[in-house]
Amino acid sequence: MTSDPFIRIVGAEFVRADPAALESYGVDALGQGHPPDLVVIPGTAPEVAAVARLCNERRVPLVVRGGGTGYTGGAVPTRGGVVLSMERFTRIVEIDQTNLLAVVEPNVITADLQRAVERVGLFYPPDPASLETSALGGNVAECAGGPRAFKYGTTRRYVLALEAVLPTGEIVQTGSKAVKNVVGYDLTQLLVGSEGTLAIITRITLRLIPKPPARATLLAVFADVQAAVDAVTALIARRVVPAAVELIDAESLRVVRDRMGEELAPPTAGAMLLVESDGIRAAVDEEIEQVAQACRGVGVMRVTLAADEAERDRLWNARRLISLALRATGLLKINHDVVVPRGRIPELFGVIDELREEYRLTIAAFGHAGDGNIHVNLMVNPSDPDERARARQAERVLFERVVALEGSISGEHGIGFAKAPYVGIELSPDAIALMKRVKAAFDPNGILNPGKIFP
Amino acid sequence: MTSDPFIRIVGAEFVRADPAALESYGVDALGQGHPPDLVVIPGTAPEVAAVARLCNERRVPLVVRGGGTGYTGGAVPTRGGVVLSMERFTRIVEIDQTNLLAVVEPNVITADLQRAVERVGLFYPPDPASLETSALGGNVAECAGGPRAFKYGTTRRYVLALEAVLPTGEIVQTGSKAVKNVVGYDLTQLLVGSEGTLAIITRITLRLIPKPPARATLLAVFADVQAAVDAVTALIARRVVPAAVELIDAESLRVVRDRMGEELAPPTAGAMLLVESDGIRAAVDEEIEQVAQACRGVGVMRVTLAADEAERDRLWNARRLISLALRATGLLKINHDVVVPRGRIPELFGVIDELREEYRLTIAAFGHAGDGNIHVNLMVNPSDPDERARARQAERVLFERVVALEGSISGEHGIGFAKAPYVGIELSPDAIALMKRVKAAFDPNGILNPGKIFP
Numbered sequence: 001m002t003s004d005p006f007i008r009i010v011g012a013e014f015v016r017a018d019p020a021a022l023e024s025y026g027v028d029a030l031g032q033g034h035p036p037d038l039v040v041i042p043g044t045a046p047e048v049a050a051v052a053r054l055c056n057e058r059r060v061p062l063v064v065r066g067g068g069t070g071y072t073g074g075a076v077p078t079r080g081g082v083v084l085s086m087e088r089f090t091r092i093v094e095i096d097q098t099n100l101l102a103v104v105e106p107n108v109i110t111a112d113l114q115r116a117v118e119r120v121g122l123f124y125p126p127d128p129a130s131l132e133t134s135a136l137g138g139n140v141a142e143c144a145g146g147p148r149a150f151k152y153g154t155t156r157r158y159v160l161a162l163e164a165v166l167p168t169g170e171i172v173q174t175g176s177k178a179v180k181n182v183v184g185y186d187l188t189q190l191l192v193g194s195e196g197t198l199a200i201i202t203r204i205t206l207r208l209i210p211k212p213p214a215r216a217t218l219l220a221v222f223a224d225v226q227a228a229v230d231a232v233t234a235l236i237a238r239r240v241v242p243a244a245v246e247l248i249d250a251e252s253l254r255v256v257r258d259r260m261g262e263e264l265a266p267p268t269a270g271a272m273l274l275v276e277s278d279g280i281r282a283a284v285d286e287e288i289e290q291v292a293q294a295c296r297g298v299g300v301m302r303v304t305l306a307a308d309e310a311e312r313d314r315l316w317n318a319r320r321l322i323s324l325a326l327r328a329t330g331l332l333k334i335n336h337d338v339v340v341p342r343g344r345i346p347e348l349f350g351v352i353d354e355l356r357e358e359y360r361l362t363i364a365a366f367g368h369a370g371d372g373n374i375h376v377n378l379m380v381n382p383s384d385p386d387e388r389a390r391a392r393q394a395e396r397v398l399f400e401r402v403v404a405l406e407g408s409i410s411g412e413h414g415i416g417f418a419k420a421p422y423v424g425i426e427l428s429p430d431a432i433a434l435m436k437r438v439k440a441a442f443d444p445n446g447i448l449n450p451g452k453i454f455p
Numbered sequence: 456m457t458s459d460p461f462i463r464i465v466g467a468e469f470v471r472a473d474p475a476a477l478e479s480y481g482v483d484a485l486g487q488g489h490p491p492d493l494v495v496i497p498g499t500a501p502e503v504a505a506v507a508r509l510c511n512e513r514r515v516p517l518v519v520r521g522g523g524t525g526y527t528g529g530a531v532p533t534r535g536g537v538v539l540s541m542e543r544f545t546r547i548v549e550i551d552q553t554n555l556l557a558v559v560e561p562n563v564i565t566a567d568l569q570r571a572v573e574r575v576g577l578f579y580p581p582d583p584a585s586l587e588t589s590a591l592g593g594n595v596a597e598c599a600g601g602p603r604a605f606k607y608g609t610t611r612r613y614v615l616a617l618e619a620v621l622p623t624g625e626i627v628q629t630g631s632k633a634v635k636n637v638v639g640y641d642l643t644q645l646l647v648g649s650e651g652t653l654a655i656i657t658r659i660t661l662r663l664i665p666k667p668p669a670r671a672t673l674l675a676v677f678a679d680v681q682a683a684v685d686a687v688t689a690l691i692a693r694r695v696v697p698a699a700v701e702l703i704d705a706e707s708l709r710v711v712r713d714r715m716g717e718e719l720a721p722p723t724a725g726a727m728l729l730v731e732s733d734g735i736r737a738a739v740d741e742e743i744e745q746v747a748q749a750c751r752g753v754g755v756m757r758v759t760l761a762a763d764e765a766e767r768d769r770l771w772n773a774r775r776l777i778s779l780a781l782r783a784t785g786l787l788k789i790n791h792d793v794v795v796p797r798g799r800i801p802e803l804f805g806v807i808d809e810l811r812e813e814y815r816l817t818i819a820a821f822g823h824a825g826d827g828n829i830h831v832n833l834m835v836n837p838s839d840p841d842e843r844a845r846a847r848q849a850e851r852v853l854f855e856r857v858v859a860l861e862g863s864i865s866g867e868h869g870i871g872f873a874k875a876p877y878v879g880i881e882l883s884p885d886a887i888a889l890m891k892r893v894k895a896a897f898d899p900n901g902i903l904n905p906g907k908i909f910p
Contacts, residue, residue, distance in 0.1 A: 098688060098798035099827075121694045143637045154635060156644070157612060170885040178794040179826050180609060180866035182598045182648045183881050184908060185890050189611070189644035193637045210694030233553060239576050239665030282737035339633040343553035371634050372554075411635035426638050430625040434896065435640050441892035453639055 001037040001060065006082070009050045014041040014088075025083045026076060028068045029130075030418055033076030036063065036083040043088045045163060045171050045202040052200060052447075053169035055082055061450050062167065064196040066107055066135030069128075070142060071335055072416025074195045078451030086137055089202065092116055100208045101160060101177060106137025106201050110144075113206075123211040125152035128412070129320055137201050143193035145412035147244035147276070147319075150370030152209075154412065156192045163203035164191060167443040177205060190438075195414050196449045198442040212278035215243070216288040217306040217315055220295040224270035225249060225349045227298055231273060232369050233343065234294035240287055246274040247369035249349070252322050252377075255364055259325040262318045269301060273369065274319055322366055331362070332380040334391060336398060336419075339373040340407030348374060351401045359394040361387070373411035399425045415453045423455050456492040456515065461537070464505045469496040469543075480538045481531060483523045484585075485873055488531030491518065491538040498543045500618060500626055500657040507655060508624035510537055516905050517622065519651040521562055521590030524583075526790050527871025529597060529650045533906030541592055544657065547571055555663045556615060556632060561592025561656050565599075568661075578666040580607035583867070584775050592656050598648035600867035602699035602731070602774075605825030607664075609867065611647045618658035619646060622898040632660060645893075650869050651904045653897040667733035670698070671743040672761040672770055675750040679725035680704060680804045682753055686728060687824050688798065689749035695742055701729040702824035704804070707777050707832075710819055714780040717773045724756060728824065729774055777821055786817070787835040789846060791874075793857040794828040794866030803829060806856045814849040816842070828866035854880045870908045879910050 006015045016022075016039040026035030042048045055062040061081025068075050077083060089105035092113060096102070097120055104113060110131040114124050127146035128134055134144065140162070145154040161175030175181055175188040191199055222228040228247055235242070250270050256262050265272045273295070277287040292303050306312040326333045340348050349365065356363050367375040376398060380391045399409045399422045409426050410419060423432065436454060439446075461470045471477075471494040481490030497503045510517040516536025523530050532538060544560035547568060551557070552575055559568060565586040569579050582601035583589055589599065595617070600609040616630030630636055630643040646654055677683040683702055690697070705725050711717050720727045728750070732742040747758050761767040781788045795803050804820065811818050817834040831853060835846045854864045854877045864881050865874060878887065891909060894901070 096796075096798075098691065099796040100691065101796075143641075145635055149635065153612070156641075157608070166885075166889065170889075172883065172886045172889060174886070176863045176881075177796045177861045178828070178863045178866065179797075180600055180604065180794050180823075180828050181863040182865050182867060182869050183863050183878060184870070184886070185653075185893055186598075186611075186644060186648050187886070187889065187893075189641060189647075190893075192644075193641050198640075210696055213694075236553065236555065239668075241665055279734075280738050280741055282741070283735045286735055286737070339635050341551075341554040341556075341632045342634075343551075368635075373633070373635050406632045408631045408633045408636040408638050410637050411633065412637060414637050415639065423638060426631075428627060430621075431627045431629070431639070431642070434621065434625075434627060434642065437896035438640055438642075438645075438893060441889065441896045 003038055005054055006038060006040050006051065009054070010040055010042050010047050014043070025065060025085065028070045028073060028075050030071055030073045033073050034078055034080060036077045037080045039083045039085055041085045041088055045165060048084065048165045048200050048202055049169045049171055051084060052165050052167050055447050056168050056445055059445055059447060062447050063449050064200050066138035067109070067130070067133050069130040069134040070138065070416065071413040072418040074142060074414050074416040074452060075138065078417050084200065086135070095120065097122065099177060102206045102208055104136055104204050104206065106204060107135045110134050110136055110139055117208055118211055121211050122208040124158065124206060124208055126155045126158065129323060136204055140192055140201055140204055141194065141196050142414040143412065145368065145373065147246050147368055150245055150368060151241055151243040156189065158207045159188055159192050159204065160207050161205035162188050162191055162201055164199035164201050166199050167448040175205065179207060193414065195416065195452055197439060197452055198448065214281040214284045215276060215278040216284050217312040218275045218288055218291055219304045219315055220273045220275070220300050221265040221269045221302040222271045222300055226346050228271040228273050229345045229369065230298040231295045231300065234297050235291055238290050238294055240290045242275050242277045242287060242291060244276040245370035246319055246367065247374070248272045248274065248319070248322065248366040249364065251362065251364040252366040255325045255329065256318060256322055259328045260321050262321065264318050274315055326364055326377055326379065329379060332382045334378040334380060334395065336376045336395060337373060337411045337413045338376055338398065338402040338407060338409055339371065339411030340402060340405045342370065342372040344405045344407070345369060345372055345374065347405055348402065351398065352376060355394045355398060359390040361391060361394055371411065372407065396422065417451050420453060420455055423453065458493055460509055461493060461495050461506065464509070465495055465497050465502050469498070480520060480540065483525045483528060483530050485526055485528045488528050489533055489535060491532045492535045494538045494540055496540045496543055500620060503539065503620045503655050503657055504624045504626055506537070506539060507620050507622050510902050511622050511624065511900055514900055514902060517902050518904050519655050521593035522564070522588050524585040524589040525593065525597060525871065526868040527873040529869050529871040529907060530593065533872050539655065541590070550575065552577070554632060557661045557663055559591055559659050559661065561659060562590045565589050565591055565594055572663055573666055576666050577663040579613065579661060579663055581610045581613065584778060591659055595647055595656055595659055596649065596651050597869040598867065600823065600828065602701050602823055605700055605823060606696055606698040611644065613662045614643055614647050614659065615662050616660035617643050617646055617656055619654035619656050621654050622903040630660065634662060648869065650871065650907055652894060652907055653903065669736040669739045670731060670733040671739050672767040673730045673743055673746055674759045674770055675728045675730070675755050676720040676724045676757040677726045677755055681801050683726040683728050684800045684824065685753040686750045686755065689752050690746055693745050693749055695745045697730050697732045697742060697746060699731040700825035701774055701822065702829070703727045703729065703774070703777065703821040704819065706817065706819040707821040710780045710784065711773060711777055714783045715776050717776065719773050729770060781819055781832055781834065784834060787837045789833040789835060789850065791831045791850060791853060792828060792866045792868045793831055793853065793862060793864055794826065795857060795860045795862030797825065797827040799860045799862070800824060800827055800829065802860055803857065806853065807831060810849045810853060814845040816846060816849055826866065827862065851877065872906050875908060875910055878908065
């Protein structure tokens with residue numbers, strides 16, 4: 001593919017075809033994919049539009065890339081073409097304190113926006129584990145979640161308006177700065193979670209909320225997963241919805257202990273809950289006491305309240321370290337963010353136990369118990385082809401069982417190409433055919449992120 | 456049109472072609488439209504699918520109807536065809552207290568679901584003024600709002616999954632009982648607010664939240680709208696987001712006084728705010744005190760706290776009576792639910808004043824100040840053609856000015872056929888063309904609710 005027409009659009013400085021670039025832009029956190037033929041780095045929406053038109057005319061695959069922190073290959077080509085990196089779109093355009101909204105370019109880092117709005121007493125709740133490196137455009141494209149989604153919802157809830165470039169080159173505005181808008185179809189919400197297959201997001205208007213003035217964090221250790229889930233059920237029965245309820249299983253606790261030297265719970269612990277409450281001080285105190293009572297009511301081994309912010313940060317950092325600890329094992333970490341109705345988490349852990357036994361696999365599971373969204377990590381020796389094959393079998397069974405539990409094969413990571421072969425387990429042929437017609441309504445020539453979502 | 460094939464699907468008892476039926480199924484709260492040729496009242500999703508297939512084969516317009524409480528003609532034919540009334544779909548299928556969700560058929564009345572879930576300590580927040588007669592299917596199709604949307608969001612936020620029948624007869628499931636789901640495009644959110652133009656909703660899974668244990672209502676009277684909006688800005692600056700902040704202008708207060716004998720505020724009042732706070736008792740007390748201070752800080756005429764639930768109910772009933780009082784004038788009430796970023800409400804009221812003067816019209820304005828969603832009611836003598844023409848001119852100017860204020864021409868009522876001529880003021884030709892392609896992806900022959908949304 002010749003780079004000349006792209007250079008005419010964005011300048012020679014922003015077109016790369018050197019092997020190092022092609023390699024680094026050809027992978028995300030999944031560690032698989034195909035290098036692009038060219039990397040194009042536009043600076044404005046009209047440049048994005050010109051690149052899209054060119055790719056559309058020449059039928060060249062066009063893959064949009066933000067932070068590259070995804071787990072399903074969403075930002076990675078499957079068969080060459082152009083990677084369109086949004087890395088120059090890094091501006092927080094506006095933080096509007098009267099209307100409680102922020103306007104950002106798509107490559108603003110999630111945590112940078114959070115810090116900027118918290119400085120003026122506002123709050124942007126979505127908190128994917130990758131928040132220090134993930135880009136908001138990618139958060140929107142994948143509908144990122146995180147622990148706080150239990151109380152605050154996922155990225156979807158905060159997206160008010162988008163500027164987006166269609167693969168045919170039109171620049172469209174969806175939604176508005178008004179918090180309610182029912183004029184025509186909600187293209188904003190359709191683009192959220194569309195994984196870069198429908199349009200290229202060039203500007204995002206996000207709703208903000210007041211920053212909760214106080215918070216408290218509680219850690220509860222249980223003999224087994226069933227007891228931990230019983231505690232979650234008990235607190236729901238008390239009609240308490242904390243900001244976050246994270247569940248960490250024994251295998252995950254063991255890896256954190258072995259690899260990071262962090263003793264979050266005694267070796268006899270079978271599961272741990274990390275619960276955060278936020279709001280005004282009096283409400284937080286009442287809520288966290290309710291959580292403690294709910295835990296005690298089901299036979300907790302130990303309940304600890306974080307004494308101060310330093311203790312709180314230590315607990316949450318340990319929670320975020322789980323993924324790093326799992327990676328530090330040197331094993332391949334196949335991370336599936338399955339989700340079931342909360343009450344069916346014990347059944348999901350039953351399935352995980354069966355998979356451990358049947359397929360002789362090490363599986364570490366942890367995640368957002370409040371949402372029923374559990375990260376099931378198959379830990380596989382990459383140089384053992386038999387183990388890889390067993391993992392491949394186990395993951396299909398996992399997805400089938402999750403759907404049978406009225407759940408979904410992905411709660412926040414998306415499908416990309418990694419889960420595309422399994423979409424038919426969850427969606428009917430009629431639903432998939434309908435989605436393909438929607439895709440064609442945006443992208444008649446199928447140039448945008450080909451090979452993703454659909455089986 | 457012959458009714459025989461429809462009788463074969465649903466039975467003779469459920470097909471109506473008598474003049475009384477055709478007339479009553481040919482209007483909604485807008486009071487305009489066209490009678491259908493037939494009314495068909497299916498009892499199951501497969502019956503709905505068979506009716507859709509038949510209409511699709513014969514290219515017969517198919518208009519879905521729920522409670523018929525809409526303001527924009529969404530449930531009313533524009534040129535005959537079949538009205539498909541969902542009135543037999545009235546079952547609350549399930550209230551799941553563990554997973555905090557409800558499964559309902561589309562013609563469950565909004566308030567009936569609210570009462571059912573509140574009995575077990577749960578809460579379904581969306582509260583359109585018509586909640587005692589509106590159906591949840593219509594709430595979903597229009598994305599209904601209400602006062603509590605300020606804190607709790609609109610219907611959109613609560614829809615987890617849908618069963619829907621495509622106009623070509625396929626029955627599809629969208630979403631799941633899992634609160635997070637990013638598998639494929641979010642067809643659930645695309646159907647919310649699609650005004651019966653994409654698919655026929657036959658079952659709805661709704662997210663619930665714990666019922667707030669306490670609430671408090673405050674009424675504040677101001678000399679003018681500017682002072683009332685200053686109070687709203689002041690409470691946002693304190694980072695307080697109450698459950699509801701309703702603004703009622705002097706004209707609306709006058710009509711309530713004249714028609715209902717309710718003296719909500721002294722005759723010298725220029726505007727009133729009705730504020731509700733909910734949550735745990737300590738939080739509510741703190742928040743409502745913050746609201747009172749914010750009001751006093753901008754020079755309120757009078758602040759009253761509802762002393763008990765009876766007083767609270769009286770205030771909220773008076774708020775809901777405004778529409779009835781306006782109707783009782785015998786004038787045509789042309790109700791436009793425009794929305795602007797909250798900080799621009801004073802500019803919006805400036806526009807309303809200009810319209811009153813320029814077009815010599817009586818205009819009563821009230822609504823959801825927290826959201827910037829103001830119901831602008833042009834009160835028109837139906838037998839005065841000149842006044843009707845002036846109202847027609849004024850409404851176009853209103854919409855143009857609202858869009859110039861970065862707002863939207865509809866916050867919760869939808870477009871239907873009433874606002875379809877004005878959609879081009881807000882949406883670009885490229886966005887409209889894209890929406891039409893999405894429409895065709897669902898409804899290739901354009902049988903479903905023709906004449907709606909698009910200019």
